[in-house]
Amino acid sequence: MGVNLKQLSEMLGLSQTTVSRALNGYPEVNAETRQRVLKAVQTTGYRPNRAAQRLATGRAGSIGLVMPIAAGIDSDVHFGEFLAGLAEESVKHDFHFVLNPSAPEDEEATFQRLAASGNVDALFLAYMRASDPRISILKSLSIPFLVHGRTLDGPADYPFLDIDNTGAFYDATRLLIQLGHTRMALLNGPDYLAFSQRRKKGMLRALSERGLSLDDRLVNHSFMTDEHGYRSMQRFLVQDNPPTAVLCSSTVLALGAVRAINRAGLQIGKDISLIAHDDVLPMLKPENFTVPLTTTRSSLRAAGTRIAARLISRILKTADYPDQELWRTELIVRASTGPAPRV
Structure with a gap:
């Protein structure tokens, strides 16, 4: 059975406040102390009480995603690979997902409900359309968001990560x-x-x-x-x-x-x-x-990892990432390409 916050703080010789702040990424906790706390968490299996954590920090410790679901929409192995990268980074910071399924025509309202619920600290948007009304909805909400991709119409005046x-x-x-x-x-x-x-x-x-x-x-x-x-x-x-x-x-x-x-x-x-x-x-x-x-x-997994890192750093105010990123792709030549056959 894991220890509680009081026992963990006594074990480390630190106050409960310092331990809590170290776990929640407060910048005033130095790197050495944060590493001590994180190592002790791994050793003891300590898990914070999320309700108490939310009261103490004002954060839910969650990222909100909307999954379009409808008849005729096939399951997408690409999105699953992206989520794996998002999860790898999120678990390092004890962040959770709130994955909300939605019919495509209800997505805008779903994002609004997620933001208003207080159950998420940031929102993630995928499956970008050429002209996407969800962008203006997210920009109107008082919650951080990040887009995987870009629209085609108008300036990209929002935070994104995309490939060229x-x-x-x-x-x-x-x-x-x-x-x-x-x-x-x-x-x-x-x-x-x-x-x-x-x-x-x-x-x-x-x-x-x-x-x-x-x-x-x-x-x-x-x-x-x-x-x-x-x-x-x-x-x-x-x-x-x-x-x-x-x-x-x-x-x-x-x-x-x-x-x-x-x-x-x-x-x-x-x-x-x-x-x-x-x-x-x-x-x-x-x-x-x-x-x-x-x-x-x-790599889609690398993109997921990067987006999680950017969102979490924005929430915790721990790092300064560029607001917009456009990744170049690699062209790797193998045996499937050769000279055009002679007619």
């Missing part, structure tokens, strides 16, 4: 053009999401620089699942003039695309090239595909 989706698919398309490909396909995420539009924009920019275009019949927007990747790739391959290369917005979509390509009797990297965006999903490593995949890479 446009640059990622621009670089990927340029690689394919350098290899001689002129007819390419795009397996993308839902068309109403900002990251999908930015990735398509990057692809179109690279094509237009070389006087090339993207055939609308070779573009598919969908939830990023294996089945969607498989069915869409099948449709592309039976056209009179099929693509010689394809860009996929996730390795999950690529998994289905590879299955369709293999069933068509084509060889990846020779008959058709493929580049995927790699969110660094532990169960789906691009280097473990039968033909290792060329990818643009940025």
